Amino acid sequence: MAKGVNSAAEQAEQLKQDGNHYFKKNRFAAAIDAYTEAITLCPNVPVYWTNRALCHRKRNEWGRVEEDSLRAVRLDPKSVKGHYMLGLALLQKEIYAEGIRALERALDLGRGAHPNSYMVEEIWQELASAKCKEWVHDSAKRTLDLQKLEKACEIALEEKFVHDLSRKMDTDGVGYSTSEQLAALKLIFSKAAEDDKPTDIPDYLCCKITLDIFRDPVITPSGLTYERAIILEHLEKVGKFDPITREPLHPSQLVPNLAIKEAVGAYLEKHGWAYKLD
CATH class of the missing domain: 3.30.40.10 (Zinc/RING finger domain, C3HC4 (zinc finger))
Known part of the structure; x- marks a missing residue:
């Protein structure tokens, strides 16, 4: 029995090597076939799943990337490649929060294992890009919301000005007070928007x-x-x-x-x- 298990493991490892060879030649379909056979023989080896996920990534088959990456991280919660590919797949589906968390996990694991490896830099680049896209999306929404709120406040002040005019004889005092309030309002909203304006990093x-x-x-x-x-x-x-x-x-x-x-x-x-x- 032990001999049969060893034989299957050896065959699976050889299939992985074959898959790696095909991958380097950009023969991704052949590589997927080899990794799939390896998985059939030894389904509990995480690297077979991440290798196949990488092939799916090259073919833009993001649903399959997600499936294989999920299997890999379940088998090995410390799989850098597993979390990395899962993050990329989730970002493709515009599931930003979960995708970013997966990339952050991959980055932490990668830094712990190989802090100056090319993959750590690659993960950081993808994470920074995702974070920036998330900020652009959120910033645009915040800007629009602030503009709407500022406009509503201006209308409310103008309506108050008209109302006060109808009740007071001192129109100069009313106008001056409203002008001050509008200026203060613009200052408040200007400061509220400052965090979304790029400046020099300390x-x-x-x-x-x-x-x-x-x-x-x-x-x-x-x-x-x-x-x-x-x-x-x-x-x-x-x-x-x-x-x-x-x-x-x-x-x-x-x-x-x-x-x-x-x-x-x-x-x-x-x-x-x-x-x-x-």
Whole structure:
């Protein structure tokens, strides 16, 4: 019995390798067939499902991407690719909140496993794009709602002005009071719209190397904060020293800067335009 199980597992692994070969050749239908056979033999291996989901993604078969990704994350809740593809599929269906949550989960898992891998950067790009689209949608709605409310308030003040004129002889006083109220009203609505107007991101929320807003900030013993992937790349390719202070620095000395990460999260929550990518 054990021999039969091992044989099935070996066959499934060979089919996965075949699928990978077909995928690299852009033969996605053949790759899907190979992964499907592997799944038939060993249905509890998450990578077979995520590999097939990737093929479906290439063919824009988003319903099947969602199905395979869901199966993968049920088998392995820590599957980076599973959560990533699920997020992409949900976003295609314009289910933004759930799609963004799936991408955020994939990003957290990816950072924990391979913080400077290409996939972490790819996930961030997709997440930032989704967040920005969500902000554009919500911002447009907020702007329209504010405009409608401002107009309603102006009409109400004008009606009050007419009503007061009919009851008072001091028309100059009434007109001056209404003018002041209208000016105050415009100021209030102008301030209410400020959060949706792009401005410069505060320097303390940006990496000193990339000059971009932090995604995964880490702090060094010298007290400087860098983007994790960028400082790790520097330590690996340039040398084991702090790029600014030039003091010796080892990857093990990097500590997540939770205060800055929380500040970035709060800032992005309030200023969604800051997710916009150049």
